[in-house]
Amino acid sequence: MAAPFFSTPFQPYVYQSPQDAITPFQILGGEAQVVQIMLKPQEKIIAKPGSMCFMSGSIEMENSYLPENEVGIWQWLFGKNISSIVLRNSGQSDGFVGIAAPYFARILPVCGYMHL
Structure with missing residues (x-):
């Protein structure tokens, strides 16, 4: 029997490292992918407004104004974000926390550390 048209052949990509400096994450979905980031207690991440899809009950969200964007109103007028969450x-x-792009996109995992 054939698979339904809405099924996806992609398996979730899970990244976990023995190093504490690397945050574990999962890449979920097919054409429109979501990164699910695992956060330890008191750990935080910074994202752009509108990118958060879902979160667990212990996550707090705070909107913050980026002080480095005080260079002028021209950047704001031409589409630069002046805040982050x-x-x-x-x-x-x-x-x-689940974070995704505001449009259909594939997410490519990149190694976050270097071997010296």
Whole structure:
């Protein structure tokens, strides 16, 4: 029997490292992919407004104005973001945040550390 047209052949990509400096994440989805980032207690990430899809119950979201964008109103007029969101795990256990692009996109995993 053939697979339904809405099924995806892609398996979730899971990245975990023995190093504590590397944050574990998963890439979920087919054509429109989402990065699910695992956050330890009191760990935070910074994202652009509108990119957060879902989060666990222990995640707090805070909107912050970026001080380095005080260079002028011209950047704001031509589409540069002047704010960002800070997602912080305020709970005692691990939490997660799902982040995606505002359009259909594939996410390519890149190694986040270098061997010296």
